[in-house]
Every structure is written in C-alpha cells, then in structure tokens.
Amino acid sequence: MTYQPCSKLEPVVTKENRVDTSLKEARAELAERAYRIRRNALLMGEVQGQGYIGQALDIADVLAVAYGRAMSFKPGDAEWEERDRFLLSNGHYAIALYAALIDAGIIPQEELETYGSDDSRLPMSGMASYTPGMEMSGGSLGQGLTIAVGRCLGLKRKASKSFVYTLFSDGELDEGAVWEGLMSAAHWKLDNLIAIVDVNNQQADGPSGQVMAFEPLVDKMEAFGWFTQRIDGNDLDAVMAAFDAARSYTGAKPRMIIADTRMGCGVPFLEAREKNHFIRVDEHEWQLALTALDAGRNA
Amino acid sequence: MNTNVQKPKLKTSAMIASIASEGQRTQLAPFGHALVELAARRPEVVGMTADLAKYTDLHIFAQACPERFYQMGMAEQLLMGAAAGLAHEGAMPFVTTYAVFATRRAYDFMHQAIAEEGLNVKIACALPGLTTGYGPSHQAAEDLALMRAMPGITVIDPCDALEIEQMVPAVAEHDGPVYMRLLRGQVPLVLDEYDYKFELGKAKLLRDGRDVLIISSGIMTMRALEVALELARDKIDAAVLHVATIKPLDTATILREAGRGGRLVVVAENHSAIGGLGEAVATELLRAGISSPFRQIALPDAFLDAGALPTLHDRYGISTSVMTETLKGWLG
Numbered sequence: 201m202t203y204q205p206c207s208k209l210e211p212v213v214t215k216e217n218r219v220d221t222s223l224k225e226a227r228a229e230l231a232e233r234a235y236r237i238r239r240n241a242l243l244m245g246e247v248q249g250q251g252y253i254g255q256a257l258d259i260a261d262v263l264a265v266a267y268g269r270a271m272s273f274k275p276g277d278a279e280w281e282e283r284d285r286f287l288l289s290n291g292h293y294a295i296a297l298y299a300a301l302i303d304a305g306i307i308p309q310e311e312l313e314t315y316g317s318d319d320s321r322l323p324m325s326g327m328a329s330y331t332p333g334m335e336m337s338g339g340s341l342g343q344g345l346t347i348a349v350g351r352c353l354g355l356k357r358k359a360s361k362s363f364v365y366t367l368f369s370d371g372e373l374d375e376g377a378v379w380e381g382l383m384s385a386a387h388w389k390l391d392n393l394i395a396i397v398d399v400n401n402q403q404a405d406g407p408s409g410q411v412m413a414f415e416p417l418v419d420k421m422e423a424f425g426w427f428t429q430r431i432d433g434n435d436l437d438a439v440m441a442a443f444d445a446a447r448s449y450t451g452a453k454p455r456m457i458i459a460d461t462r463m464g465c466g467v468p469f470l471e472a473r474e475k476n477h478f479i480r481v482d483e484h485e486w487q488l489a490l491t492a493l494d495a496g497r498n499a
Numbered sequence: 500m501n502t503n504v505q506k507p508k509l510k511t512s513a514m515i516a517s518i519a520s521e522g523q524r525t526q527l528a529p530f531g532h533a534l535v536e537l538a539a540r541r542p543e544v545v546g547m548t549a550d551l552a553k554y555t556d557l558h559i560f561a562q563a564c565p566e567r568f569y570q571m572g573m574a575e576q577l578l579m580g581a582a583a584g585l586a587h588e589g590a591m592p593f594v595t596t597y598a599v600f601a602t603r604r605a606y607d608f609m610h611q612a613i614a615e616e617g618l619n620v621k622i623a624c625a626l627p628g629l630t631t632g633y634g635p636s637h638q639a640a641e642d643l644a645l646m647r648a649m650p651g652i653t654v655i656d657p658c659d660a661l662e663i664e665q666m667v668p669a670v671a672e673h674d675g676p677v678y679m680r681l682l683r684g685q686v687p688l689v690l691d692e693y694d695y696k697f698e699l700g701k702a703k704l705l706r707d708g709r710d711v712l713i714i715s716s717g718i719m720t721m722r723a724l725e726v727a728l729e730l731a732r733d734k735i736d737a738a739v740l741h742v743a744t745i746k747p748l749d750t751a752t753i754l755r756e757a758g759r760g761g762r763l764v765v766v767a768e769n770h771s772a773i774g775g776l777g778e779a780v781a782t783e784l785l786r787a788g789i790s791s792p793f794r795q796i797a798l799p800d801a802f803l804d805a806g807a808l809p810t811l812h813d814r815y816g817i818s819t820s821v822m823t824e825t826l827k828g829w830l831g
Contacts, residue, residue: 346577350584380577
C-alpha cells in the first residue's frame with residue numbers, strides 16, 4: 201500500500217512559524233484539540249464496537265500537546281523530510297494516534313469510519329505500511345525505543361534538526377529490549393530523542409506494578425542517563441510544560457517524560473469502571489460516552 | 500606391544516579462526532575489505548554490530564570509516580531495531596553478529612522492524628551452520644530454516660572469499676533486506692578456479708557429470724568440489740550445482756539439472772536436515788513431478804556436540820572424506 205496525500209493541502213506547521221499565543225490561549229486551544237481526539241477515538245470505537253478506548257482517552261492530552269504544540273509536520277505530506285517523527289511502539293494505541301492524525305489533518309476525517317474494517321488504512325494495531333503518519337509497525341511490544349535510537353542516529357548523520365518522539369506503555373518496561381534502548385540512547389547522547397512512557401498502571405494481566413514491579417521509575421531513568429520529568433499526563437499545563445522543557449533542554453541527553461494517566465479520562469463513567477487493560481463498552485454506551493465527553497467540554 | 504595407541508585428540512581451537520583446511524589457499528577478511536570498497540562508492544553505507552566487529556571482520560570497516568560505524572553493544576534486538584531506524588532515514592546498514600544471535604535472539608525484530616517494511620538492511624552473520632566447536636550456543640544449525648520462513652527477505656549462503664567479495668556489492672544493488680551467511684578471517688579461496696561470478700538469485704553449475712548431481716550451498720560447495728575430484732579417481736562422474744541464493748530459489752536451474760534424469764540427486768548442506776536447502780529442493784522436485792533418486796547430506800535434527808571442527812564434520816558426515824564414502828555407498 202502506498203501513502204496517499206490528503207485531499208486538502210495545508211500550510212506547513214512548524215515550531216518557528218506557529219503563532220505565539222499566550223499560554224492561556226494555547227492551553228484553551230489544546231484542550232479543544234484533546235476533546236476532538238477523544239471524540240474521534242470514541243467514534244472509531246463505536247464503528248468497531250470495541251477498541252482500546254481506555255488507553256485512547258488516557259493519552260489524548262499527551263497527543264494533543266505533541267501534535268498541537270511540540271511537533272513540526274505537514275498535514276499534506278506525511279513524509280516531509282523536516283518533520284518530527286512520532287513512533288508508536290504500543291501498536292494497540294493506534295486508535296488514539298489515528299484520532300490525533302485525523303485532527304492534525306494527516307488522515308482525512310471521513311476515513312474514521314473505516315477503522316478496523318477490511319481494506320482500511322486504519323488497522324486495529326498500527327502498521328507503518330498502512331497509514332500515513334504511522335512511522336513504525338508497533339504491536340510487538342518493546343521495539344519502538346530501539347527503532348527510535350536508529351532514527352535519531354540516522355537524523356544526526358543528516359545533520360537534521362528534527363526530533364524523534366516515541367510513545368510506549370508501562371507494560372512495555374517488562375521487555376528487555378526497552379532497557380537496551382534506554383542504555384544506548386544515553387550512550388549515543390541522543391538529544392534529539394523524546395520518549396514518553398504512559399503509566400496508566402494497566403497491562404493485559406493486571407496492574408502493571410503488580411505484573412512486574414517497575415518503580416522507582418524516575419530514579420531508574422535518571423540512573424540510565426536520561427533527562428527525566430514525571431507529570432500528571434492528564435494535566436494539560438503539566439504536559440505542555442514537560443514537552444517545552446524536553447525540547448528546550450540543552451544537555452546532551454535523551455529526554456524522558458513519564459506521564460501518569462487515568463484510563464478512560466474525559467468520560468467519567470468509563471474512568472470509574474473497574475480498571476482493566478481492555479475496557480468493555482456496551483453498544484448503547486458509545487453515545488452515552490460521547491454525551492459525557494461533551495458535558496465535560498462544556499463544563 | 501602397546502595396543503593402546505590412539506589418534507591424538509584434536510582441540511576445539513582447531514579451525515576456530517578459519518574454516519580453511521591445512522594448505523588451502525585463503526584470502527583475509529573478504530567481507531571487511533569488500534565493504535570498505537563499497538562504502539567508498541556508496542555514502543549511505545554504514546556498519547553496525549553487537550560487540551562482534553572483530554569476529555565478523557567488520558573491524559576493518561570500523562577502522563576505515565569510524566564515523567560510519569555503530570557499536571550497539573551486546574544487544575542484538577537493539578541492533579536490529581536501530582538498523583531499521585537508520586534505514587528509515589536513508590542509510591544502508593550492514594549489520595553483523597553471529598548467526599545464532601541474529602536468527603534465534605532477534606528474530607522478531609528482523610521480522611517486524613526490518614522485513615515487514617522491506618527496509619534496506621543487510622544482515623551478515625558469522626559462524627553459520629556447524630563452523631564452530633563451541634556447541635549449540637554458537638552453532639547456527641537452523642538459521643536458514645528460520646530465515647527462509649520469514650517473508651520478504653533474501654537469503655544467501657556464500658561458498659568462499661571470492662563469492663563474499665562479489666556478494667557485498669551485489670546485495671547493495673538489491674533494494675530490500677538480505678540475510679547472508681558470513682565466513683570470516685582466513686577464508687578459503689576456491690571458486691576462482693571455476694570462472695565463477697556471483698549473481699543474486701542464480702544457481703551455477705560449477706562442473707558437469709553423468710553419475711551424480713550434487714546440489715549445495717556455502718562451504719558444502721567447497722566440499723562437493725573436493726568430493727567430485729575424489730570420486731573421479733573411481734571413475735564416478737559428479738556434477739556440482741552451487742545454489743548461493745537460498746531464497747528466492749533458482750527453481751528453473753535446479754529443475755533443469757535435476758530433471759535431466761539418470762543421475763542421483765544429492766543435496767549437501769551445512770545446516771539441519773530440517774528446513775534448509777535440502778527440503779527446499781525436495782519440495783520443488785515433488786511439485787514438478789521429478790522423481791530422480793534423492794539423498795540429503797545435512798546436520799542431524801539434534802543439539803550438536805562441542806569439540807574440534809574436523810572431528811565434528813567427520814561425525815556428522817559433512818567432511819570431504821566422509822561425504823566421499825557416503826556417496827560411494829549410495830552409488831554402489
């Protein structure tokens with residue numbers, strides 16, 4: 201499958217030419233973006249009747265800041281050489297990234313309805329060969345950071361100023377290859393690498409910390425040589441500040457954002473549901489969830 | 500009279516730095532030198548290894564092009580993932596480690612990060628098949644089976660220094676991932692006597708013969724050529740078809756030679772009897788309805804012994820002398 205540009209070409213969005221709004225205005229704009237990402241994800245969940253909606257809702261604020269504030273990209277050209285790269289290691293978060301890519305204009309809005317269907321460019325686990333803006337084939341967990349290390353080395357060869365962002369989950373910390381990536385990123389002084397670990401404390405067999413104890417995470421990351429921040433990943437102000445700091449940090453170190461998030465965030469009745477890697481949503485509940493999301497937006 | 504005189508036991512260190520037998524013509528580090536030559540013409544070429552540069556001849560490239568060499572530490576999964584990342588950014592990584600570590604330890608990373616995206620990564624692996632006496636930890640008896648089963652990747656088993664030298668620029672011309680077995684150190688030089696030219700995807704008839712057709716790859720072609728000379732003393736006429744590219748298989752040439760009839764077909768491989776060249780050829784013969792008598796010389800489906808390579812090659816039937824006797828037995 202080949203990449204197809206969106207029907208509508210939009211101007212280049214870069215850090216340099218982005219209008220410098222006040223922090224308050226920027227925050228309001230990002231809150232709207234996070235709302236739209238959550239809404240897109242719920243609509244896709246409704247199409248498929250299932251999906252990793254708990255994760256999509258928890259990571260929406262991080263993706264809103266990534267695509268709405270931190271990253272440079274061209275909506276009409278997913279392979280624009282000067283773009284920042286975003287590598288989704290946890291392929292089952294594809295529903296969240298599609299929601300963000302649709303909002304960013306990289307995937308047309310109307311494609312949302314094809315999510316998880318036969319011959320769709322939006323398969324349930326993210327694959328680079330299917331989807332514009334999907335930079336790696338994730339899903340075999342623990343690979344993203346290793347690929348990101350190579351991407352960063354490759355960008356440095358080209359004297360590129362682009363950043364590589366990679367998102368992975370707390371469950372992936374169980375994979376040895378993640379620690380190979382952590383160690384090598386510091387060894388190679390990859391100051392063009394920004395990794396985000398989503399700590400929602402849920403993985404397939406239960407709470408991540410019980411499946412395999414991973415704390416103290418900040419101490420571990422710092423000991424591995426990373427510039428490390430730990431934030432509430434559903435506090436937009438904190439997420440904005442963390443991305444800003446990760447980008448502007450001048451040390452010769454890779455940058456880690458540990459984002460503590462809440463599964464189902466933005467839809468109170470899903471957030472309150474018994475915590476599970478795969479939140480069950482009944483057929484009639486998708487509309488209720490959209491209504492609840494809207495209520496939160498207008499509150 | 501002392502009746503306890505025994506053959507002195509060989510040491511495991513025999514053949515450890517080179518597969519060459521005593522007195523054989525060799526060439527030093529053909530892979531490393533060929534890569535340096537290629538890199539001079541192709542600025543996108545980079546070298547990567549997982550703490551085995553010295554033992555895969557990549558140190559020659561590292562010395563010549565230090566700014567294009569990436570030491571990834573003893574971490575094969577990282578090695579493959581990072582190679583995929585570099586390839587995505589336009590580099591052409593030549594990645595080295597031992598065959599066991601690439602194929603058994605980092606298989607999923609080659610599968611998902613490299614092959615699934617068709618990335619331009621060239622994976623060159625030393626100690627293929629039974630070319631070390633260190634035991635199963637280092638003996639890659641099943642590497643070809645594993646790599647043949649992976650979609651979208653070209654698989655090569657070169658015979659000698661000449662072939663390695665020609666293979667390096669040839670795989671660079673090919674757009675896509677490649678797995679190639681590697682011989683390191685003092686590598687035997689054989690094929691120059693047969694006016695050989697490596698072509699990706701092509702099997703080559705090195706000598707013709709009426710009585711038996713030996714189809715082989717890698718170091719077993721070197722052995723097959725020696726066996727053919729031995730058999731000639733007994734007026735047995737052996738043909739040798741060298742199949743350097745294991746995947747995609749040159750089915751047309753194999754079927755043409757095996758289909759000539761009147762000859763025993765023997766596949767000789769430095770690999771487990773399961774999933775390698777032997778089974779690949781047998782499948783094609785069956786599909787084409789060619790019913791020539793068929794035999795396989797291969798490593799057993801077993802965890803192989805540690806010890807000296809000459810001893811082990813005799814024990815498992817892939818030395819020139821044992822192969823010669825085996826063939827004489829079959830040809831009765």
